[in-house]
Amino acid sequence: MWERDRNGFRPSWRLGANHRRSAGCLVALVALASVALPGTGSGSAAPTLSDQEFKDAEFIYFDRCSGCHGALRKGATGPNISDEQMTKQTLAKLEETIYEGTDAGMPGWGRTGELTREQAKLMAKFVQLPAPVPPELGLKAMKATHKVHVPVAERPKKPQHKRDIENMFGVILRDVGKGAIIDGDNKELVSIAETGFAVHIFRASATGRYFYTIGRDGKVTMMDLYEEKPRVVAESRVCLDARSVDVSKYKGPEGDFVDKYALVGCYWPPQMVVLDGQTLEPLKVISTRSSTYDTNEYHPEPRVATIVASHIAPEWVVAIKETGMVWLVDYSDLKNLTMTQIETERFLHDGGWDATKRYLLIAANMRDQIAVIDTKERKFVTKFETGIKPHPGRGANWNDPEYGPVSATTHLGEGLIAVYGSDPKGHPEYAWEVVREQETGGPGLFLKTHPKSNHIWTDATLSKEEGANRKICVFKKDDFDAGPTCWEASPYGKIVHFEYNKGGDEVWTAVWDKKGEIIVYDDATLKEKTRITGDWLVTPTGKWNVYNTVHDVY
Numbered sequence: 001m002w003e004r005d006r007n008g009f010r011p012s013w014r015l016g017a018n019h020r021r022s023a024g025c026l027v028a029l030v031a032l033a034s035v036a037l038p039g040t041g042s043g044s045a046a047p048t049l050s051d052q053e054f055k056d057a058e059f060i061y062f063d064r065c066s067g068c069h070g071a072l073r074k075g076a077t078g079p080n081i082s083d084e085q086m087t088k089q090t091l092a093k094l095e096e097t098i099y100e101g102t103d104a105g106m107p108g109w110g111r112t113g114e115l116t117r118e119q120a121k122l123m124a125k126f127v128q129l130p131a132p133v134p135p136e137l138g139l140k141a142m143k144a145t146h147k148v149h150v151p152v153a154e155r156p157k158k159p160q161h162k163r164d165i166e167n168m169f170g171v172i173l174r175d176v177g178k179g180a181i182i183d184g185d186n187k188e189l190v191s192i193a194e195t196g197f198a199v200h201i202f203r204a205s206a207t208g209r210y211f212y213t214i215g216r217d218g219k220v221t222m223m224d225l226y227e228e229k230p231r232v233v234a235e236s237r238v239c240l241d242a243r244s245v246d247v248s249k250y251k252g253p254e255g256d257f258v259d260k261y262a263l264v265g266c267y268w269p270p271q272m273v274v275l276d277g278q279t280l281e282p283l284k285v286i287s288t289r290s291s292t293y294d295t296n297e298y299h300p301e302p303r304v305a306t307i308v309a310s311h312i313a314p315e316w317v318v319a320i321k322e323t324g325m326v327w328l329v330d331y332s333d334l335k336n337l338t339m340t341q342i343e344t345e346r347f348l349h350d351g352g353w354d355a356t357k358r359y360l361l362i363a364a365n366m367r368d369q370i371a372v373i374d375t376k377e378r379k380f381v382t383k384f385e386t387g388i389k390p391h392p393g394r395g396a397n398w399n400d401p402e403y404g405p406v407s408a409t410t411h412l413g414e415g416l417i418a419v420y421g422s423d424p425k426g427h428p429e430y431a432w433e434v435v436r437e438q439e440t441g442g443p444g445l446f447l448k449t450h451p452k453s454n455h456i457w458t459d460a461t462l463s464k465e466e467g468a469n470r471k472i473c474v475f476k477k478d479d480f481d482a483g484p485t486c487w488e489a490s491p492y493g494k495i496v497h498f499e500y501n502k503g504g505d506e507v508w509t510a511v512w513d514k515k516g517e518i519i520v521y522d523d524a525t526l527k528e529k530t531r532i533t534g535d536w537l538v539t540p541t542g543k544w545n546v547y548n549t550v551h552d553v554y
């Protein structure tokens with residue numbers, strides 16, 4: 001379903017005749033429907049795009065914009081950019097915003113080299129036209145994409161190598177649609193697997209034997225770490241746009257579900273899909289089209305954001321972004337599916353467990369809040385403000401000398417780390433309120449710590465200041481208020497995302513660039529230990545250690 005043409009990979013459904021719409025067709029449709037024609041904010045004529053320009057713009061929108069603004073452009077992490085809104089602005093103003101970014105956290109796509117001036121101009125026109133609606137994707141079409149490259153019976157019974165699987169890392173090579181497996185002990189590249197377009201995350205299976213990946217194109221793959229050179233052993237395409245995947249982790253009185261199922265969360269169509277955890281055969285589609293938690297208005301595009309697998313019940317905890325609901329999806333009986341739908345806050349994005357793995361702490365980033373869900377009592381606890389657009393990734397949990405167990409987030413909209421109490425039993429007076437704050441190197445994406453470490457690592461990937469997006473700032477748990485130790489880690493690219501090794505004494509980060517690198521630091525001394533380099537390291541982004549991912553160590 002993905003084809004390569006002169007512009008690289010494209011989703012082929014967007015090339016199909018049914019979805020080829022010239023601006024002329026759109027304008028005609030709009031006129032027939034007696035809706036106001038899009039203008040340019042200056043009273044001049046509606047923008048026109050050739051068929052080719054429209055397709056180019058559609059692809060750029062899918063690749064760079066839809067994650068924040070939504071396929072239908074109704075807004076989420078980014079604002080509503082429907083044609084009705086965009087025609088209130090001039091093309092020149094729109095082009096500038098797209099090229100330079102905004103103070104509210106939108107990247108300057110031209111400034112950072114991802115889009116040319118011509119492409120920024122093109123996108124300015126595109127957003128003044130009505131948003132094309134992508135097609136649906138049902139089980140039959142998904143099954144047609146399902147491939148088992150190595151049947152379960154033919155997979156090795158034990159590891160075919162002497163490496164420590166628990167200290168292996170999965171690393172995304174974003175712009176080439178591949179995933180690398182690296183040996184965390186000797187830093188050797190073990191293998192590179194063909195995953196999917198702009199792979200977003202890796203998640204390890206509950207046993208740690210498999211790595212699952214999900215690409216922006218909705219392709220889910222699994223790799224078998226027992227193999228000497230792990231490759232994709234099964235794959236399916238279950239969404240047209242996706243960001244999340246996790247497996248079933250529960251084993252207890254209600255059954256053994258370890259690695260039995262996988263769940264993929266789609267951005268488009270708005271749905272989640274249950275798959276066989278061993279073969280990735282799609283089994284069940286659960287639509288997320290529903291109403292917003294507060295106004296109870298129907299939403300046509302509630303996207304699936306974070307998925308976290310519960311350790312204490314046979315269920316996934318699933319964040320439904322636009323409606324502001326967290327769904328507890330019980331997978332113990334798929335034929336008679338039960339779900340608990342918890343009202344939280346709109347525009348849920350990313351999050352993870354507290355240290356006890358009872359509470360899910362998830363960012364409602366456009367509301368500047370963290371929402372807390374108690375998965376034992378199966379109910380909403382509270383929500384509280386932290387800063388401009390919290391973005392915790394999976395988050396970070398540690399013991400503060402004064403406030404006891406705490407958790408923390410960085411922010412997309414400002415260079416701030418906010419620390420909040422997360423121990424309602426032992427320290428109820430500090431629970432779910434911000435107890436400490438410090439400036440980081442700039443607006444960032446991720447932070448990370450490890451129970452054995454005294455450090456919390458933060459990036460500043462979204463910083464607009466020259467050089468600041470290559471900065472790492474590290475805070476001390478036992479002296480947080482002293483502020484961070486910061487340094488510029490690379491003369492080029494951006495620094496993004498951290499992961500610890502299994503032992504908790506090394507930290508890996510990525511120089512996010514076409515000529516990418518992985519920098520490995522000694523966590524105790526903050527000194528660089530080594531750099532993993534090679535032509536294959538193209539735009540490395542997220543990286544996951546098997547042990548830490550299985551056990552949700554962060």
Ligand code: DHE
Pocket residue numbers: 063064065066067068077174198199200201243244245304305306307308349350351393394445496497541542543
């Ligand atoms: Fe991500 C996690 C969505 C941009 C790298 N990203 C997530 C999750 C979601 C999400 C919903 C949580 C998954 C989970 O926990 O189950 N990301 C989005 C977007 O919608 C957004 C803002 C825009 C987009 O178009 O995709 C976006 N993300 C990015 C990037 O630009 C990053 C840096 C590189 C890329 O792939 O485009 C990026 N996102 C990541 C990473 C994680 C992630 C590395 C996992 C963090 C972890 O520690 O587990």
